Amino acid sequence: MLDLIGHLANGFLGCFAPLNMLALVVGIVVGLLVGVLPGLTLVMGVILVLPFTYKMDVTASIVMLTAMYVSGTYGGAFTSILFRIPGEPIHVPLLWDGYAMARAGQPAKALGWTLVAAFVGGVISWVIMVLLTQPVARFALSFSTPEYFAIVLFGLASVIALGRGGLANAFISLAIGLLVASVGTDAIFGSYRFTFGLPLLADGIEFLVVMVGAYGVGEVLSRIERGYAGKQIGEVATTKTELPTLAEIGAIKGMLIRSSLLGNIIGIVPGAGATIASFVSYGIESQIGKRRREMGSGTVEGIVAPQSAATASVGGALIPLLALGVPGSGATAVILGAFMLHGIQPGPQILITSAPMVYTIYASLLLGIVLMCILGYFAIRPLVKVLDFPEAVVSAFVMVLCFVGALAIRSNVTDLWLMIGFGLVGYLFERLRFPIAPLVLGVILGPIAEESFMNAMISFGNDWTIFFTRPISGTIMACTLVALALPVLASLRRPRNR
Amino acid sequence: MTEQSRLAACLPYAACLALSGVLWALTGQITYDERPGQLGPAFWPRVAIAVMALAAVAEIARRLFAPRADEGISGIGDALEASGDDGEADEPRSAALLLGAVLLTVAYGFVVTTFGFILSTFLFLVAFMYLGRYRNHLVVWASAAIGTLVFAFVFLKIVYISLPRGTAPFDGVTQAVLDLFGRI
Numbered sequence: 001m002l003d004l005i006g007h008l009a010n011g012f013l014g015c016f017a018p019l020n021m022l023a024l025v026v027g028i029v030v031g032l033l034v035g036v037l038p039g040l041t042l043v044m045g046v047i048l049v050l051p052f053t054y055k056m057d058v059t060a061s062i063v064m065l066t067a068m069y070v071s072g073t074y075g076g077a078f079t080s081i082l083f084r085i086p087g088e089p090i091h092v093p094l095l096w097d098g099y100a101m102a103r104a105g106q107p108a109k110a111l112g113w114t115l116v117a118a119f120v121g122g123v124i125s126w127v128i129m130v131l132l133t134q135p136v137a138r139f140a141l142s143f144s145t146p147e148y149f150a151i152v153l154f155g156l157a158s159v160i161a162l163g164r165g166g167l168a169n170a171f172i173s174l175a176i177g178l179l180v181a182s183v184g185t186d187a188i189f190g191s192y193r194f195t196f197g198l199p200l201l202a203d204g205i206e207f208l209v210v211m212v213g214a215y216g217v218g219e220v221l222s223r224i225e226r227g228y229a230g231k232q233i234g235e236v237a238t239t240k241t242e243l244p245t246l247a248e249i250g251a252i253k254g255m256l257i258r259s260s261l262l263g264n265i266i267g268i269v270p271g272a273g274a275t276i277a278s279f280v281s282y283g284i285e286s287q288i289g290k291r292r293r294e295m296g297s298g299t300v301e302g303i304v305a306p307q308s309a310a311t312a313s314v315g316g317a318l319i320p321l322l323a324l325g326v327p328g329s330g331a332t333a334v335i336l337g338a339f340m341l342h343g344i345q346p347g348p349q350i351l352i353t354s355a356p357m358v359y360t361i362y363a364s365l366l367l368g369i370v371l372m373c374i375l376g377y378f379a380i381r382p383l384v385k386v387l388d389f390p391e392a393v394v395s396a397f398v399m400v401l402c403f404v405g406a407l408a409i410r411s412n413v414t415d416l417w418l419m420i421g422f423g424l425v426g427y428l429f430e431r432l433r434f435p436i437a438p439l440v441l442g443v444i445l446g447p448i449a450e451e452s453f454m455n456a457m458i459s460f461g462n463d464w465t466i467f468f469t470r471p472i473s474g475t476i477m478a479c480t481l482v483a484l485a486l487p488v489l490a491s492l493r494r495p496r497n498r
Numbered sequence: 499m500t501e502q503s504r505l506a507a508c509l510p511y512a513a514c515l516a517l518s519g520v521l522w523a524l525t526g527q528i529t530y531d532e533r534p535g536q537l538g539p540a541f542w543p544r545v546a547i548a549v550m551a552l553a554a555v556a557e558i559a560r561r562l563f564a565p566r567a568d569e570g571i572s573g574i575g576d577a578l579e580a581s582g583d584d585g586e587a588d589e590p591r592s593a594a595l596l597l598g599a600v601l602l603t604v605a606y607g608f609v610v611t612t613f614g615f616i617l618s619t620f621l622f623l624v625a626f627m628y629l630g631r632y633r634n635h636l637v638v639w640a641s642a643a644i645g646t647l648v649f650a651f652v653f654l655k656i657v658y659i660s661l662p663r664g665t666a667p668f669d670g671v672t673q674a675v676l677d678l679f680g681r682i
Contacts (some may be wrong), residue, residue: 055657103528133670143597172514175550179521179543186539191530193539217603224630225596393641395621400645402607403619404653404661411660416607427596432510450542457537459636 003468006132011359014059015367023060024364027067028371033066035075035088036383037394042274043070043330044215048401050208050334051408058342059357065338066318066361067368069257069331070122073274073310074372077114078380079387080259081303082107089275095283097295097302108242115376116242116249117256121308122369123254124260125315132360133351134322140348144409145456146467150476152449155270155326157480159438161487169434176425177442178449180205187447188454200414207443208337209406213419214328214493215435216402218426220395226426228391241377255289256304263309267316270441273329274310281309315365322346322358326445330437363487507561511554518551598629614664615654615671620646647675655679 007104014020034045053061076091081098091098094114103108115492143151160170183194184204195201249256262284263277284293285305293300317328318335325347327333339346344354351358375383406419429436460466468474525540525547532538551552602625603661610618623642632638654676 002554051659052652052657166557168553168560171553172511172550172557175546175553178546179550181542181547186528186530189530189536191528191539191540193528193543194524221596221599224599225591225593227590227592227595228630268592294618364640390627390630390632390634390637392627392632393637395630395644396626396642397602399626400619400623400649401609403622404649404659406661407610407615407661408653408657413607413611414663416610420603424600434510446546454542462535462537 004130004134007359008353008363011361011363014356014360015063015363019057019060019359020364023056024062024067024368024371027064028071028368028375029431030377031068031071032075032372032379032383034089034387036386037389038079038080038085038387040394040398041215041219042069042090043211043334044219044398045072046331046400047208047212047215047333047399047405050338051401051405053338054341054408054449057287058339058344059180060359060413061338061342062335062357062361063364063368065331065335066314066365067372068313069335070314070365070368071315071375072331072374074118074307074376075383077118077307078111078304078376078384079305081114082384083109083387084289085387090278091306093306094303096282097297097299100298101300101303102298106242106298108240109244110303111376111380112243113300114307115373116244117259117304117307118311118357118376119369119373120256121260121263122314122372123366124257125312126362126366126369128261128264129319129365133319133323135357136319137348137351143315143348143472144470145452145459146470149452149456150326150467150473150480151326152452154476154480154483155320155328155445156438156441157483158270159441161483163445167349167432167487170391170438173331173429173436174247174438174442177210177439178446180210180439181207181443181446182450187451188458194372198414200410200412203410205418205443206409206415207414207440208409209419210422210443211330211334211337211440212402212405213422213424214426214429214440216398216405216426217423218421218430218436220402220477221423221427222270222430223391224395228395241380243377244300252304255285255301256308258275259285259305259308260312263312264316266309267313267328268319270320270326270328271315273331274313279310281305306456311369315335318365318409323348323352325350325448327441330440333440336444356409357443374379400483504561508558511557511561514550514554515558518547518554521547522551574649581669595629599626602626602629611662612665613668614645615661616650616675617668617671618662619649651679 007025015024030045030049031042034040034042044053046065049065049068053064056064072088073090076086076088077098079085080091080094081102084095084099086092086095098110098114101107156174160167160174179194181204183192183201185202186193192202259281262281263274265279266280267273282295282302282305285301286292289295289301289305291299291301317332318328320328321332321336325336325345327336336346344357402419402423403416406416407413409415425439426436428434429439456466457464465476466473522544525543528538528540530539602622606618606622613621620642623645624638627638627642653661663669
């Protein structure tokens with residue numbers, strides 16, 4: 001424990017280095033702006049900032065991206081409450097109670113509750129992340145290839161089970177992702193697969209190209225097709241934030257802690273990010289909360305539950321990323337990409353080989369949560385002013401950032417063409433209701449899954465039962481089956497609910 | 499759901515099935531030094547192809563034969579977010595705008611190596627803003643010019659990313675801008 005405190009103290013010192021501090025402030029501000037703007041999703045924002053970090057120091061770049069990630073879960077709350085415009089899907093539940101409270105003449109109070117929820121959720125998940133990452137990483141050091149394959153498979157199954165769109169669509173999306181990942185030189189046998197004689201394809205398709213295209217270009221194409229039909233923004237009644245009293249917070253402390261813990265746990269599960277955390281937390285509060293019958297009419301619980309869970313999911317999602325090298329969400333997949341661009345592979349060894357960097361990231365996350373709340377308190381008016389930006393202008397710049405993102409990866413125009421191609425795929429996926437997350441995570445986790453599977457097969461004489469007979473991998477495989485059964489069970493329950 | 503619309507809804511899955519067939523055939527062309535007892539480099543892609551084909555077949559069958567073909571098994575996230583749907587799906591869509599955006603994007607890919615990053619980006623920004631039905635000319639031209647210069651300064655002078663300079667005579671524009679930065 002003393003070791004941990006010592007490392008953290010050094011982490012805080014590292015965080016105050018001018019470049020890291022600048023990265024933190026920029027990350028928080030940009031994350032809040034991305035959260036506010038309806039045309040920009042959190043994942044898209046993190047992807048678009050990535051090219052700026054290519055030549056940055058690795059710590060500063062991860063600090064910036066994690067800061068964006070955490071503040072992106074909060075920025076959209078302002079516009080949801082004040083204008084009924086959710087900047088992110090995360091904040092849709094805030095439309096029900098947050099906007100209702102604002103309409104009832106208490107917008108400042110509603111904003112105050114989101115600030116408290118984001119702060120408490122963020123801090124609780126930060127504490128859990130700091131305490132849990134090292135034991136998880138230490139435990140993972142004992143893993144062999146079957147355990148790694150089981151974990152990655154569980155991640156892919158969760159993305160399918162928890163994602164949007166039909167189950168068949170999710171499987172197809174995942175399969176396409178795995179196939180894209182298999183393009184290039186096979187790591188085990190050294191054979192070329194699906195390269196069509198193109199030298200660049202022999203090196204494989206960079207997953208960042210897929211992410212930038214599918215999330216960035218695909219989203220812009222979808223929005224321009226709708227003619228940027230957005231909601232008219234009304235006059236801002238107030239942008240003041242009225243913090244609740246300690247007695248008021250004390251009255252809901254149980255619910256606040258429950259939602260934060262729930263958000264953190266959901267964040268740990270691969271594929272279930274802040275949006276799922278926000279919706280599940282709201283749903284649970286409407287099922288078991290003390291004031292469940294009043295939910296939707298402007299209750300405090302309806303604001304606090306989704307916001308605290310959304311922000312708490314960030315710390316949760318960083319645990320598997322740092323301890324296992326498995327990204328739990330789209331944003332953590334980009335952060336994994338940033339690590340890899342700087343030649344660092346997150347995983348069980350990272351706390352041994354790059355401890356100062358990891359503890360600086362920890363420290364910056366806590367400072368980021370505090371800074372995010374300070375900005376949220378004082379700077380709502382200028383932040384919501386960005387809604388006045390014409391969407392056509394924003395989209396044009398987003399597209400250029402996508403182009404730069406693709407061109408910068410390997411300085412090759414072929415990557416630009418691939419990115420445009422994946423942009424069209426992203427658009428088609430959105431149009432046909434195929435989820436994009438399985439595609440992207442398939443591209444990222446595909447090589448890890450294949451390598452661990454093939455190595456396990458070579459080591460254990462092609463005995464596939466090894467995944468089920470070893471205690472840890474067997475348990476994880478059972479969880480995978482449960483995860484895949486969940487949507488089926490949910491669909492069986494649906495007609496009865498009606 | 500009419501017979502015709504059911505068939506139309508099957509089209510994407512039929513395309514996936516056809517793609518599976520093509521890709522499966524391509525895996526047969528993957529060469530390696532075969533050794534007994536090894537699964538080989540084609541094994542993993544074939545698993546993915548099989549998953550895609552099975553999912554496509556299942557979806558086609560469900561859409562053709564299930565009594566309520568519009569309601570399949572969906573992810574938990576879908577069920578959760580269904581209540582938050584803000585009617586976005588019902589918004590009218592413009593094929594012309596979409597086609598324009600795709601053409602502009604593809605055109606950028608074609609001209610960026612010839613015109614260079616700076617000139618193509620400036621032209622793209624202006625064209626995309628007009629395409630998005632934004633008609634404040636001063637904002638369009640000024641933001642495109644300033645935005646391009648900022649992008650060029652950040653990526654060519656600070657971050658040092660290798661971006662296309664263009665070919666003659668268009669590389670003169672890139673050089674002029676770089677000279678301008680050199681004097682700053």
